[in-house]
Amino acid sequence: MKNHTNDNKATRKNVIGELTGRKPETCRVRFQKFLRLLGIAIGAFLVLLILVFIGIQTWPAFGAQGADFLRGVIGDQAVAGLEMDFNQAQDTIQKIKYQFGLDKPVAPWTISQASLQTLVATPTSIESATLTPAIQTPEPFQTTPVVISPAEPTNTPAPFSWPPVNLTSLGAAAGEGVWSAYIQDSQGYTVAYRTFLQPDPTRPYTLVAIVAIDLTRTRLHFVLGTIEPASPIATPDAATRSGAIPAPDRVPNVLLAAFNGGFKARHGEFGAMAGGVTALPPKDGLGTLAIYQSGRVGLGEWGAGMTLTPDMVAFRQNGPLVIQQGKVNPRIYDNSPQDWGYTVNDVSPTVRSGIGLSTDEKTLYYFCGPSLSMEALAQAMQAAGAWNAIQLDINNYWTLFVKFQPSGSKVIPEPLLPQLMVANVDRYLWNYSRDYFYITSTIK
Numbered sequence: 001m002k003n004h005t006n007d008n009k010a011t012r013k014n015v016i017g018e019l020t021g022r023k024p025e026t027c028r029v030r031f032q033k034f035l036r037l038l039g040i041a042i043g044a045f046l047v048l049l050i051l052v053f054i055g056i057q058t059w060p061a062f063g064a065q066g067a068d069f070l071r072g073v074i075g076d077q078a079v080a081g082l083e084m085d086f087n088q089a090q091d092t093i094q095k096i097k098y099q100f101g102l103d104k105p106v107a108p109w110t111i112s113q114a115s116l117q118t119l120v121a122t123p124t125s126i127e128s129a130t131l132t133p134a135i136q137t138p139e140p141f142q143t144t145p146v147v148i149s150p151a152e153p154t155n156t157p158a159p160f161s162w163p164p165v166n167l168t169s170l171g172a173a174a175g176e177g178v179w180s181a182y183i184q185d186s187q188g189y190t191v192a193y194r195t196f197l198q199p200d201p202t203r204p205y206t207l208v209a210i211v212a213i214d215l216t217r218t219r220l221h222f223v224l225g226t227i228e229p230a231s232p233i234a235t236p237d238a239a240t241r242s243g244a245i246p247a248p249d250r251v252p253n254v255l256l257a258a259f260n261g262g263f264k265a266r267h268g269e270f271g272a273m274a275g276g277v278t279a280l281p282p283k284d285g286l287g288t289l290a291i292y293q294s295g296r297v298g299l300g301e302w303g304a305g306m307t308l309t310p311d312m313v314a315f316r317q318n319g320p321l322v323i324q325q326g327k328v329n330p331r332i333y334d335n336s337p338q339d340w341g342y343t344v345n346d347v348s349p350t351v352r353s354g355i356g357l358s359t360d361e362k363t364l365y366y367f368c369g370p371s372l373s374m375e376a377l378a379q380a381m382q383a384a385g386a387w388n389a390i391q392l393d394i395n396n397y398w399t400l401f402v403k404f405q406p407s408g409s410k411v412i413p414e415p416l417l418p419q420l421m422v423a424n425v426d427r428y429l430w431n432y433s434r435d436y437f438y439i440t441s442t443i444k
Helices: 004-020 022-058 059-074 078-097 113-120 328-336 376-382
Strands: 180-184 191-196 208-214 218-223 254-262 270-273 275-278 286-291 299-303 311-317 350-357 363-372 389-396 400-407 410-415 436-441
Touching: 191 254, 191 376, 208 218, 208 376, 218 286, 218 311, 254 389, 275 286, 299 350, 328 376, 350 376, 363 376, 376 389, 376 436
Parallel strands: none
Antiparallel strands: 180 191, 191 208, 208 363, 218 436, 254 400, 254 436, 270 275, 270 311, 286 299, 286 311, 350 363, 350 389, 400 410
């Protein structure tokens, strides 16, 4: 008896072959070839992604400039999505390394025993010994928003204390919260100390570097970049936006440090002014750092006790206050890219930086670290004792703090976090395209 089933299959194959003009064997071979080519294409794409990942790790400028280029092609939101995926991939790799014991959190710099002994001891000078250090007990890591009451009275600022008192550790890394001498003026006086904190219990590898700067012996300056913040307002001449530190300040023992500014104009059009030139007008309700002719530095909310005054020489806004009167601003939980940077979802960790001010406006704080969510940054700011604070720029390459070491007639920039801040560390010594801050000594 014939197998009619096989006969029917053969007939169908012959019909398909006649209709397509191809033999059944040829169709199968071509389909298999297509699958092979598809597999090669997918493999090549994965290899390309790995190479891009390695390239960004090795050359941060490559990733930064590439992201800027893509923003002009596919838009901010699309690039933010790619950055979020990249950041989360990095974070996953970090978590795996720590889970398997392949890495552990260590201090980002060497902490000497002398620093431990000096800073644990009570102040030695008669003047400082009479002062009570301003210590704010850090609140637990925030998991739910805490509403800030606008009517809540401002506490009386504590007396100025220097050096700063060691902080309560938030993690388990050795040396956490211990201040060590960092920057000295020409008389050998330490005008800046540094420490670090582990603010995120879910990411023990997240270390936030903190620099405390004595504003009684230093002065803060703000520089508009040659391009950013981009301004719709025409300036009289190029000299008003040179993007350079003035020559009298760019000399040894005068220029002490410099650090990054805020977001590009397209990411919020936050107010910015320097040297009488307003790049972007200020907006009410935003956290604002202001510099005055006397050298005083203020940090608060524009329109709520802070407005433009004749003696104000510079200001920079960069979103809402992160810390407001010592408390975490609940807006950090809204995940708004307009407020906190185009990372789509602020659960996505990235390199973040920020600036804060003590209650007496005499200690300036700079914050920076990798794998930071907004909650973790806020926790570090609050634990350090910042009364008011704002976020500055985010993502690797754009975040940079350097101190300047005298070398003959020149100054040599040294990054705060050499393992993170590796590209163009001398950028603040030439006509830089982005805005930034710098610190000078008041002692000549």
